Amino acid sequence: MKVFGPVFSWVLLSGVLLQAVAPWGAARPGKARHCDAPKTQRDFNSFLWRVNRMPPHPPAYLFGTIHVPYTRVWDFIPNSSKQAFHSSKNVFFELDLTDPLTISKLTSCQLLPHGENLQTLLPPDLYCRLKRHLDYVKHMMPYWMTADQRGRGLYADYLFNAIAGNWERKRPVWVMLMVNSLTEWDVRSRGTPVLDLFLAQEAERMGKTTGAVERVEEQCHPLNGLNFSQVLFALNQTLLQHESVRAGSLQGSYTTEDLITHYNCGDLSSIIFNHDTSQLPHFINRSLPVHDRLTAQQIDSYFRHELIYKRNERMAQRVSTLLQRNPSQYTTV
Template sequence: MVRPGGLFRLLVLLLQGSLLLLATARHGRAAGCPLRRKQNQLNSFLWTIKRDPPSYFFGTIHVPYTRVWDFIPENSKKAFQQSHIVYFELDLTDPFTISALTSCQLLPQGENLQDVLPRDIYRRLKRHLEYVKLMMPSWMTPDQRGKGLYADYLFNAIAGNWERKRPVWVMLMVNSLTEVDIKSRGVPVLDLFLAQEAERLRKQTGAVEKVEEQCHPLNGLNFSQVVFALNQTLLQQESLRAGSFQIPYTTEDLIKHYSCGDLSSIIFNHDTSQAGPFWVRARGICWLPGTSAFLSLLFQKSAALQPLSCTQAAKVPNFINATLPAHERITAREIDSYFRQELIYKRNERMGRRVKDLLEEHPDKSFFFAFGAAPHLFHCASTRKL
């Protein structure tokens, strides 16, 4: 039972890191996790606040829903069905969200990327995008083509107007343009699927955040930090193309952990000499804290094209490591510290306050809050895992 006086503190704890797994795998790739298909053997990422009627927190994962839906237990689906009001991180079905996001990404009027980036980085970026456009037809699946998703259309949907985007958004865009990510396009991510289901069931829906609250911190990085991040991103992509680098943890690893109901084996790694900074440590999920649903909408251009999942939108390179020069390690740690403050601490308190207010304003309603799962999410004795 949650005591009223402790509700706000509880909610802040529940939301701590709720939209990402700031993590590296403890034992390398996910291994030896047999996928159990009996419903009574499936672990649940559903928690309850015991009141009358009860309200729920559900931990989502930002991958195509078809990859995990069969492994979500019936108790979670039943809680969703029976709830009166469903809340997400952002309103995934509101056209204004897309419009605001598009505006947020653009450089000031009259500026182009070529005008603001160092010449070498701009040339490398353009060369990499030309490579992606050339390769994309071979990355597409027959199923995608059958749904009307073709290479030119998909490339333009993701990278169209890239010369007008702010460098930080171009960095995220580059990391969404990989073969694995392209092959997964066309199916709603779990969050969006739940939003569509809520709309179909005519449930009342809402969001605990606004686009600008997640967008502005990204645009708040200073120019040298953004150039550093974009350069590291290009270096990683160039190494992947050359075959000299392999991402150690994949979306497949995360899907397996989630489907087995086991995110505890993916932990936060404090060894910053070996791991990336706070905002890029996760492997196979959203690598920017607090932006999962936000980035799942990142490059949507039309209703016919499903939004990018967080895994597709926010993969960024492993910045902090022992091989970086001292001044670059300082830059990486500054970025790390900035995002901790803006997208974790401030954000958690803001979200917690809003959830608390909703529960207190509607004591006779059952809420279903669908936020991204994390290994340290809901570790609180005041909640009961169903």
């Protein structure tokens, strides 16, 4: 393919470094500050990196995103980032979320083997607590939803089924993640595409070439790799945390609102990005018995190795390959 004119390519990597959403953890150092709308372009956030190449090849770009509604961060993204996106001919994401096959594979990966269900798999007490919490969420959803959501025809029963439907057929680790996403804030934000999906939809609308630097199984298999006792521990701890929030005896340490504030402030070095780097609850707690604390540390170490270090190395290698592939035919990747 011959390229005419100054056409740029864009690599969009929502790596784990920048998509942290960990509402539970150590004591919070202080309320995240509010970011006012930037007055000049120089005041905007700085999550765009430029990769220079030898002439005549134009540069590539890396852009860090977070998985929150794009409307919450779009006004804080500088024109330089938006211009790099619009000028790019090729756009690569972590996964192609506009591809129905990707969604189908993600759904299949979360399901238990045929014939199994959570009621027979989980200890009876844990199953009852899980069902009780999901019943509570279903009851609260109409009160959590916004007038804007209702005005767009988004109803509580539909939304609950979209998020939690068929939960008894899901693997416990995915139910844990599902429970962690069923908070009032997350429910109120449903119906608006997250930043990654919005950019993917825009790229498709503009006729750009899109691709992915990860495969579904590379995201799914590490989560499914915990042993059963670790999964039970993680689900139990997650339920305990949410039950404590319901009882008013615990507040989340790091919230999605904190994450958005730090992102909009361009605060890459903030503790919120360094503390937790995956969309998982933080299990390590000094109040835990020694044996449970060891289990929590093993889970934390496993996920950091699989979902951060190995993942970053794998994505970096693939980005390097994209940058070197057919340099005379593609401006950048």
